[in-house]
Amino acid sequence: MKYIIIGLGNFGASLAEKLTTMGNEVIGVDNNLDRVEAIKEKITHAISLDATEFNAVTNLPLKDTDVVIVGIGEDLGANIMATALMKQLKVKRLVSRAVSSLQEMVLEAMGVKEIIHPEEETAERWSKKLNLEGVIDSFEVTGEYSIVETEIPKEYDGQTLQEAGLKRKYNIIVLTTIKISGEKNEIGVNKNVSSVQGVASAQTILHHGDVMVLYGNNRDIKKLLTKIRTSDRE
Known part of the structure; x- marks a missing residue:
């Protein structure tokens, strides 16, 4: 299967690596070049871009991707904006991360059906669930x-x-x-x-x-x- 993971912090990077070792094609996306450099040899592709910018994300192979995971955690605004763009672009399956009950309600209001709670759920568990x-x-x-x-x-x-x-x-x-x-x-x-x-x-x-x-x-x-x-x- 083919995955795009937006946000390569601890959770996103770990999930990207585990899905790659399971034999999947994984594209990791982050606007932090250091994070991209740190993971580029461990997954299929790693790209530095701003996932809140429409023109930037339209360059990603979204139509050919089975699952898009928005794993941004430290910037709630960026998480919501990136998730909204993925909804607008009608990706096949969308999973987004929530770090608070308020954020979860916002994601639910946007129609996001699958929400990750990294503080409670491990990347290991989600990699098996997604794979x-x-x-x-x-x-x-x-x-x-x-x-x-x-x-x-x-x-x-x-x-x-x-x-x-x-x-x-x-x-x-x-x-x-x-x-x-x-x-x-x-x-x-x-x-x-x-x-x-x-x-x-x-x-x-x-x-x-x-x-x-x-x-x-x-x-x-x-x-x-x-x-x-x-x-x-x-």
Whole structure:
């Protein structure tokens, strides 16, 4: 996959390096030339430019990029402006960083659905989340096993876990399901609210659009997610 990371501070640089080592094409962007020089040998490309300037960012290969991450942390105004430009230019998938609740509300009001909280979430966790399509969130248990959240696909809608047969077919355990509903935040913007449905059993009914929490070998999880992705595109 192809990523553009705007802001090469500690979090952005670490995320850029981890996504590169996973075999992805990563373009790092920062207006600080020293940061660009420090990382240019570790990722695919590193560019010095002002991501708040329209003419500058239009030179980036945005149409060919799968995910744009705005990781600017120290300058809240620059973060908001860069994020607004990415929204205006209609990038395929946009992830932005928030360091305060107010900033998060502003990003939500702008329609940003995926928000990073670096003080709570590590670059390691986000690199895995971004690298595997279909993953909402993930937690590594060991080097080979993970707990992963993914949206329940249409083909499982209305089925019980026993009928879906994920344990039998993929050797994956569904720990629980999470119902997603909408409510308005403090400034009246709609946001998703998660409600855990308790420990899953063979008779748990799956609903398209909700989330299932999987546990298993990374290889088996990737196999399932690839099958889900392929089915959704047919």
